[in-house]
Amino acid sequence: MPSKDRPLVDRHAPKNGEGWLLSIEQQKVCRFRNDMPTAHAKWVEVETRSLSAKGRPIIRRMLRHNAIDAWEAMLKAGWQPCPPRW
Template identity: 65%
Template sequence: MPSKDRPLVDRHPPKAGVGWLVNTQEQKVCSFTNANPTAHAQWVVVESRPLRGSGQPVVRRMLRHNAIEAWETMLKTGGWKRCQPKW
């Protein structure tokens, strides 16, 4: 597929390992942020919370390759799309 025909999401990956996804159907927002790497692995902190109102965030720490897979899976499933930072 020519680069001009590729979706914007693929042409511009998140900068510095930080990315945000929003799902308006489920009213949730999710952030992916690089964590401090260890000697053996690179970690990503994945935090999801309600889009509006109060609620406890769900924070997970994942290996980088698992976080990339989760990001891609969320984009392929219905409702999730990239967004600007929400908070």
């Protein structure tokens, strides 16, 4: 696809398998990364942590298409892409 026809904003989580979102309002950071695929599905591990490092992280596994939907919903809710935090 010629570069002029490419969208300016990537609609999906990064293709390299890992993406990070930050919510200043909630003081949380969230990491999306590919998990081990099975013969039937592709899985994504979603880990959410507090920026203050208090408490335990919340780790979930979801199907890739559900993780993409969650990524897009979080962006609409005000989360921002950020560099890796840990």
